[in-house]
Amino acid sequence: MSSLLIRNARPLPVRDGDVAPEGPVDVLVEQGRVIAVAPSLLRPPGVAEVNAGGRWLIPGLWDQHTHLAQWTLASQRLDLAGARSPEEVTRAVAERIAAYPDLPVVGWGHRSGGWDREVTVSELDAVSGDTAVVLISGDGHHAWLNTTALMHFAMPVRDSVVRETEWFAAYPRLVTLVGNDGTSPEAYRRMLDAAAAQGITGMADFEFGASREEWSERWTQGCDVLRIRWATYADTLDDVIAAGLRTGDPLAWDPRLTMGPLKIISDGSLNTRTAWCCEPYGDAHRLEYPAGQPNLDGAELRELFARANAAGLEVACHAIGDAAVEEALAAFAETGAGGSVEHVQMARRDGVRRLAELGIRASVQPAHLLDDRDLTERVWGERAERCFAFRWMLDDGADLVLGSDAPVSPLDPWLAMAAAVHRSADEREPWHGEQALTVREALAASVDGQPMVGPGSRGDLVLLDRNPLALEGDSAAVGAALREMASAYTVVAGVPVHDAL
Structure with a gap:
């Protein structure tokens, strides 16, 4: 914790009811909290001072859903996000092996849900030989391994991908194949510094196979x-x-590093066709489970909820399909647990109302809608109008918070806000624009519940060169401008962690 005086800043009203000062103010932070905001403050002895130069001041941004080890590793992996077919993937793998014949290949980002056929281990074997290959899907819910990699992990040899629970259990063993240089403290520090430059002051880390001691x-x-x-x-x-x-x-010993919730992955993903739905997928004839499936049965789910609640832990329950959302809400109601539903990608209107009534947070990742738009229309059809239903959530009184699910989407709060506001990544019109948020609503959902900076608020602060609430034009122009935003100055608990003034 530290003390800091910021002069000549313009606090932005984040929530309805916030009233911004008429002109620039000084903001004094002591022991990690804002203790005074006024047009002119005396600097206490020994307190550092910075001049904001009239810049706009917001509470620190949060990413409420990340997988930080995977995000830190992503820069070292073979980027397959642009692959449009299995053949493009195998060509990229062959090229990587030709360039680095002594190294295993770990890829990230392919989205096979939009391809016209299932992939096989044998076609990956044909281009990889004895080099171990692990290709992690862009949603993180399955991996395409070759036979060498399957044997390395002591997994049954098969000709299909490794999905869901089996893959989550195997993922921590990836370090035995590639080492842990990518998750060294130095690598983490680079990632944290990059996040601070975007105005991020806090993140929820849902990494698989991690420990609190780490x-x-x-x-x-x-x-x-x-x-x-x-x-x-x-x-x-x-x-x-x-x-x-x-x-x-x-x-x-540091209150900035805290215990979060129990994370439960109750169903799968859209791309892998394992998100649990009330109705079958549009291509159900291809699937072993036509409507997806839960990863846990009802009794198992409730037992985990109850244990967490009894121990004073919140629950963060991953639920993408509408059936999974309804089951998660039933478990919250029956056990009295608190926490969040993570993703809420497809929901019925009464489910959204139930979420709000129970006081359960809707923790959503707007940038996913940019990637999932076309596949959703293809396999969920008219149910697309119930996907990423942010307007319903706010109108029904739900506590809405934004995140990235990095590395599934980039760790970028401004991209998340832009996606929530514009709901399109290309020249097409917003996808179900009736569910869009305003810039202020998106910003309010990105600051971990903090109001406009004022006495008593956290000393987690961000100075911006541009006022996001004053952006003009249609939603496409506003979204483009949001994607260009960054922090000029980021403070966590009164300590500057990024300075581009």
Whole structure:
């Protein structure tokens, strides 16, 4: 925690009811909290001072859903996000092996849900030989491995991809193939610094196979930059409960590193056709489970909810399909647990109302709609009008928060806000624009519930060169301008962590 005086800043009204000062003000932060906002403040002895130069001031931005080890590793992986067919992927793998014949290949980003056929292990074997190849889908819910990689992980040899729970269990063993240089403290620090440059002051980390000890150790090695909420999964839940940790408790001595929720992945994804739906997919004839499937049965789900709730932990329940959303809400209601539904990608209107009534957060990732638009129309058809239903959520009184699901989408809060406001990534009209947010609503959903900067608010602050609430033009112009936003100055708990003034 530190003290800081920011002079000549213009606080922006984030929520309805916020009233911005008529002119620039000074903002004093002491011990991690804003204690005074006024047109002119005396600088206390020993307090650092910075002149905002009339820039606009907002609360620190948050990304409420990340997988930070995977995001940190993504820059070292073979980028397959642009691949439009299995053949494009295998060509890229062959080229990588030709360039680096002694190294395993780890790829990220292909989206096979839009391809016209299933992929096979044998076609990957044909271009890879004895080189291990692991290609992780862009949604993170399946991986296309060759036989060498399957054998390395001691997994049954098959001619199909590895999906859902089997892949989540295998993912932590990837380090035995490629080492952990990509997740060194230095690599994490580069990622955290890049996030601070965007105005991010905090992130929820839902990394698979991680431990709280890893973050505590990393914290002492230069990664104490932003606020981090670390989530447990079922495999480390016993350890968390035995340690007496509740959501919000510090993991070490620093209140910026805290215990988050229990993360549960209750269903799959759209791309993998494993999101659990009330009705079959449009291409159900291709699928083993025509409407997708849950990863846990009802009893298993409720048992985890109840254990977490009894231990003082919130629950963050991944639910993409409408059936999964309804089952998650039933589990919240029956166990009394609190927390969030993560994604809420497709929901019925009564489900959205139920979410609001229960006081459960809707934790959504707007940039996913840019990637999933065409596939949604193809396999969910008229149900597309119930996808990414942000307007319903706000109108029904739900607590809406934004994130990225990085590396599924880029770790970029301005991209998330732009997607929520414009709902299109190309020249096409907004996709179901009736569900769009205003810029102020998107910003309010990105600041972890903080109001306009004022006495008592966190000392997590961001100075902007441009006022996002004053952007003009149609939603396409506003969205484009939002994507160009960045931080001029980022402060976490009174400590500057990014300075481009």
